[in-house]
Amino acid sequence: MGAMADDTFRQVFEAAPNAMIVVAAGGRIALVNAQAEKIFGYQRDELIGMPIETLIPERFRAQHAAYRDRFAGDPQLRAMGAGRELFGRRKDASEVALEIGLNAISTVDGPFVVASVIDVTERRRAKAEAQDLRHELAHLSRVVTVGELMAAIVHELAQPLAAIRTNARVAVRAIAGGDHNADELHAVLEDIVADSRRADQVIHHLRSLLTKGEVERQPLLLNSVIDNVVSVMLSEARRRRVSIDLDLAPRLPAVSGDRVQLQQVLLNLILNAFEAMVEVTERRRVVTLRTRTVDDTRVQVDVADNGPGIADDRLGSIFKPFVTTKPSGMGMGLAVSHSIVQAHEGQLWAGNAAGGGAVFHVVLPAIRDTPAP
Ligand SMILES: Nc1ncnc2c1ncn2[C@@H]1O[C@H](COP(=O)(O)OP(=O)(O)OP(=O)(O)O)[C@@H](O)[C@H]1O
Ligand SMILES: [Mg+2]
Incomplete structure (x- = not known):
């Protein structure tokens, strides 16, 4: 490469809107531009010679070496971690959401991997x-x-x-x-x-x-439905000083159902639990969400709280419309939830936990032979 071309290359590389990182065969960083310094918070001379894994959060490091080997075996232009959300690790150990494109070059100095990195935190x-x-x-x-x-x-x-x-x-x-x-x-x-x-x-x-009986059926993983609902409820939980404990069984079979409707059921149950715990002041307020398989044909979700519980003679009536003990309650939450669960050929019932507090049980038929994710 002539001196002119060399200089042009440097300027183009430097001015690239993305962070550019060139990695040598052994995994050490050979070249970076200004954007790379900015994203990762390192000076250029700290980055050069550093193992690329330093820029990867610890929990992903082990698998990265394997990915790197695989890429070296079949180097072609591609996006890194297709379908996964990627993160980088800054010098101050904070994480940054990234999108990374990879390509390989071979030079007189040997093969290199060129990574083009975009900070997608905002996106x-x-x-x-x-x-x-x-x-x-x-x-x-x-x-x-x-x-x-x-x-x-x-x-x-x-x-x-x-x-x-x-x-x-x-x-x-x-x-x-x-x-x-x-x-x-x-x-x-x-x-x-x-x-x-x-x-x-x-x-x-x-x-x-x-x-409406128009349940829109699709295979659903209840654990992920729960994750969604919980993420929506977190700020409300914080405001009410309630912690949400998750005890989710791995490899639950899927159920067939309407995501929005089942979210509403969980939402109603969690909201009721929050409301039941308003008077709890002398102990930690906890809502526990538990999932498990029942004889391989059904999936059960329990929503438990450590509020006052429900009087035994009221356990049957609370699912009726307009039954409420709350000044501004409508008494519709459980009635609606009950109808939704029934439309899914499931069961919803309530009890009290041995240690105090109410527990609501939702059981839904599992789809047989669903591959565990
Ligand atoms: N986790 C719980 N602990 C104690 N009591 C509960 C619990 N969940 C429900 N209840 C009782 O069941 C009643 C009916 O609940 P439901 O959700 O149907 O109506 P609501 O919460 O009163 O009003 P809304 O229509 O806003 O949901 C409540 O008023 C309350 O007395
Ligand atoms: Mg309610």
């Missing part, structure tokens, strides 16, 4: 935020649905209730006036029974509307 944060937003929207849609449900119930129930009241007054007056004709009274009472049945149907119909 990943934006992506995570968008994801959070989607989850919040899923929650919101539950609230909106319940709001709409309330409006519909008010509207649909007002009429049969008014008819019942009118008929009941007629009957009361007739009896009070002493001129009650048995046939007339009979007819009035029949009307009342019919109207109350109508009111009942309205409630049932609206409740089934909530789940």
